Each structure stands twice: as C-alpha cells, then as structure tokens.
Amino acid sequence: MGRNSSSENAWRVGVLFSQTGVTAVIEKSQLNGALLAIEEINEGGGVHGREIEPVIYDPGSVVARYGELAEHLLTEDDVNVIFGCYMSSSRKEVLPVIERRNALFFYPTLYEGFEYSANVIYGGAAPNQNSVPLASYLMENFGSRFYFVGSDYIYPRESNRVMRNVVRQGGGEVVGERYVTLEAGPHDFDKILEDVRAQAPDVIFSTVVGTGTINLYRAYLRTGGDGKRVPIASLTTNEAEVAEMGPEAAAGHITAAPYFRNIQSEANRRFLERYQRRFGTLDDVTSCCEAAYFQAHMFANALRATGSMDTDRLRSALQGADFDAPQGRVKIDPDNNHTYLQSRIGRVDDLGEYVVEMEVGRAIKPDPYLVTPALNDWSIRLMPPREGLITL
Known part of the structure; x- marks a missing residue:
C-alpha cells in the first residue's frame, strides 16, 4: 500500500512495518501503535493545521525489501521521515539509505546496542x-x-x-x-x-x-x-x-x-481505551507497539516546535525532549539519540x-x-x- 490520501498540504511520513511474513505478529502491533498516534494527532487538528499522512508499505518480513522500500519512500514518495523495522537485520538495510539522504528514522524496537547514527532515534531498550x-x-x-x-x-x-x-x-x-x-x-x-x-x-x-x-x-x-x-x-x-x-x-x-x-498509569489507561476502540482488541498491545506510539507523538511535538521537516532541525528539537508515555516518562538522550526508558x-x-x-x-x-x-x-x-x- 502506498499513499493514503492525495492531500498536498499534509506532512507525509513513511511507515515501514511488515503486515505479512514471520515477524508480522509484532510488526502489525507497531504499525497499529504508530497509526493510532497519527490519528490522535490529526483529530487534535494536526500540526500547524496540517494533517500527518502515513505512506505505508509492507516489506513482507523480507529483509532486503526494507532497504528497497526506504529508498522508494525517500525518492518517489517525497518522504523525509520513516517509522519502521523490527529485526536488526532490516534496520541495517534501512540505515545506509537514511544516512545517505540525511533523512530521519524512528526505530521503535529493543536491539543489541553497539550502534549510533545521527539519523536514527532509537525508541526501544538498549x-x-x-x-x-x-x-x-x-x-x-x-x-x-x-x-x-x-x-x-x-x-x-x-x-x-x-x-x-x-x-x-x-x-x-x-x-x-x-x-x-x-x-x-x-x-x-x-x-x-x-x-x-x-x-x-x-x-x-x-x-x-x-x-x-x-x-x-x-x-x-x-x-x-x-x-x-x-x-x-x-x-x-x-x-x-x-x-x-x-x-x-x-x-x-x-x-x-x-x-x-497492564501497568497502572493514567497515560496507559488513555492509550488502551483508544487502542481498544480503534482496533477492537488489546491482545497485540506490546512494548514495541507502545514505543511506536510514543515515538510518533514525539515526532509531532518536534514538528510543532520547528514547523519544518528538515532533518537537522527535527533532530535538534528531539534531543532532550521528553513525553508522558504509557510506560511512564521517557526522554531522548542528546548524547546518543537513544531513549531513557523504564x-x-x-x-x-x-x-x-x-x-x-x-x-x-x-x-x-x-x-x-x-x-x-x-x-x-x-x-x-x-x-x-x-x-x-x-x-x-
């Protein structure tokens, strides 16, 4: 699936999670988390009166496809920000594409550590x-x-x-x-x-x-x-x-x-109520889903602050930014683009x-x-x- 609407005034972002294949059980939940946040942002008036428009593709859990689709998003879909990936091997496919074109990549998954990129905001646990x-x-x-x-x-x-x-x-x-x-x-x-x-x-x-x-x-x-x-x-x-x-x-x-x-927090209660209403179940609400959700909201906050999709300006606004996520307060560490987590x-x-x-x-x-x-x-x-x- 490609572009969801034809609005020329929207802020377009890429969404790259598998809906089919061996990792779909997790990546569908990440897709849902990101889309729920985007819908909440748009229902609240968008950012500076403009909606966020997700451009969605399904890599099918095929590692090489993540890099190919990231390239397509940046060159054909006029996208500068991508949310995506579960496996580290798929992240490694996307990383050189993102860096070469100085785009911004939100990675909402725990991983093995021992990596830093100025073009990645790491939302999962190190x-x-x-x-x-x-x-x-x-x-x-x-x-x-x-x-x-x-x-x-x-x-x-x-x-x-x-x-x-x-x-x-x-x-x-x-x-x-x-x-x-x-x-x-x-x-x-x-x-x-x-x-x-x-x-x-x-x-x-x-x-x-x-x-x-x-x-x-x-x-x-x-x-x-x-x-x-x-x-x-x-x-x-x-x-x-x-x-x-x-x-x-x-x-x-x-x-x-x-x-x-099932952790107790007001932010989590609101998140679960909205998720249940939107998707009809809580069975697939996961830590990776929650990370995709709060990363999309943090992106929107940075976009409000900058009024621009420029990577350097967004990154500057994101570093040190915090958010009342369902898990508790999180913050992007300006030292390494990773996130303070519970x-x-x-x-x-x-x-x-x-x-x-x-x-x-x-x-x-x-x-x-x-x-x-x-x-x-x-x-x-x-x-x-x-x-x-x-x-x-």
Missing part, C-alpha cells in the same frame, strides 16, 4: 535497560546456569554475546547455545530441547523471534518443560505472541521490557497475562555501548512494582 536487569533478576531468583536459544541473525547473536558477558560478570555460565532459522517450525526445536534437558540449566534465555517464538514455547510444553520450574526468559517475547501460543504454553515464562499493557520484569500467569514482579525505580539512561555496565557492582537494584496493575 542492553543496559533490559539485559542487565534481567540477568540480575534471573541469577538472584533461579540460578546461574543459562542455556541460549536464538533465531539465526544479527540481533540474537549479538544479544547473546552481551548476555553472556553480563552473566559471566555475575559469576554465572552458559551451558549451551543453539540457533534456528527464522522460519523454524514446531519440531525444529525438539533436538535443542533434548539438549536442554541433558544440560539441566536453571533458565533458558530465548532470542527467538516471530512465529518461531510461538513454536518454541509450545514445543517446550509438549516435551515436558515447566515454565514455573525452569522458565524461558526473553527480551522479545510479548503479549501478542502469548495470546497466540496460549496461556498453558506461556505460563511461568519471563520477559524484561519497558512496558507491559525497566520491568514480567512473568506470565495462568491466565496468560504478564504480572510485573520487579521494576527499576527510575527511567534508565541508555548506555548502548555498555560503557558502564551495572552488573559488576549490582548498582541497578530491582524492586517490587510501585503501583497496582490495570485489570483487563
């Missing part, structure tokens, strides 16, 4: 905001023996490298590490899970993404795995995938994220809902290069959630 708190929680509550299972591309391998170093800092060990293709089916995990049983880890750390996540958790249950005894812990598994795999397969498993949909640990209950068990008491400054990792002195302390949860 490793110090999710990997470090998760490792701390797991080692204190389950044990020090980890088994890694991941999809075979950039993010899982790099995320596992980071987690391996963090675990070793805390005195733990990685007893196994295996990878599957992005198209991994229900039985592609059977031999891996045999090895898991043989190695007897205290926890499984999963960087499997897309439909493979659902297949892994179901296979774990089918082969006798018990999430309440030896959980699968992840940075990527979320509410949309839990809804698809079912509560029996999800119960007991753990995710670290800045946002879970940090929470959620565990799935028997009804298939995440229960926030622990959270860091403040938004964490992003440290994408782990210059000052906190695990070595355990200075980031987790605490029980400060407030109750929204009942869905």
